[in-house]
Amino acid sequence: MLLLALDSSATASVALGSYQGGTLTVLAHRATTDTRSHAEVMSPFVEQVLAEAGYRGRDLDALITGTGPGPFTGLRAGIVTARTLAFAWDKPLYGLMSLQALAEAAADTARARGHQKFLVASDARRREVYTAVYELTGTGYTLLDGPTVGSASQAPHLPSYGFGAGLYPQDLESQEGFESLQPDAPSLLAAACRLGVENLSQDTSALYLRESDAKVPLARKKALGS
Known part of the structure; x- marks a missing residue:
């Protein structure tokens, strides 16, 4: 294939x-x-x-x-x-x-380090992170929670893999060697x-998780009544 x-x-x-x-x-x-x-x-x-x-x-x-x-x-x-x-x-x-790619890249190391549950995180900007929680299984891993977006301080306290974790080591248990993982x-x-x-799903809808910064402008008020 x-x-x-x-x-x-x-x-x-x-x-x-x-x-x-x-x-x-x-x-x-x-x-x-x-x-x-x-x-x-x-x-x-x-x-x-x-x-x-x-x-x-x-x-x-x-x-x-x-x-x-x-x-x-x-x-x-x-x-x-x-x-x-x-x-x-x-x-x-x-x-x-996309966070599934982080889980795939981290799963073997998480298993070797004894991390039965682990978190993956990417940069969401605005001082926030996109996160998901995974659990190891006999043959791989499974999604437990997410994806979510929020401040790193609100994320579950778990071993954390990915660039998002590397940005906020004071809040997340960022794992050595994975601080730049995207x-x-x-x-x-x-x-x-x-x-x-x-x-796999054939649904390719984008997961934005929050509203766009771009807003449709409101209609302008008329200066003079009609």
Whole structure:
């Protein structure tokens, strides 16, 4: 199964992977640490990973997009790119919460450190974090709570993985080695394969968790009565 994953919930990243016999091989990936250039890089990243691996869009079996939570503009860039490509190539598109990528990247370490329950956190700006709580199972992990958005001081006191935890070590039990971890497309691919792509939702609605800063202006009052 040839899969393409896109995530722009924090940084922007794209990964192409082959999933065969229960094993995922990442064939090519691209990422940027810039949190403000998502719209400019997503399409070129897709073109680059396909070219590097020697495939075309129509060779794909499915696409996966991270659905957040994340900031409005950046998150939309990845989702819209994925929707457009899935339509153009006539391929199925699945949505997966972006924090699942953090859980996938942290789960093995959490198990090794004896953290049966753990928290993942990404930067929500405004001095807040997006969080979710996971619990290890015999074969992986399961979501217990979230996603939520709020101040780090309000988050559960659990071992915490991700860039959001690294920002607020005074409030979260930030785990060494994971202070810069962001949701990314390779980890999103791995999470999707662990869950079973066929079991994923085709709902790609964005998880914003809070209202936009942009507001529709109210109608202006007339200076003179009619």
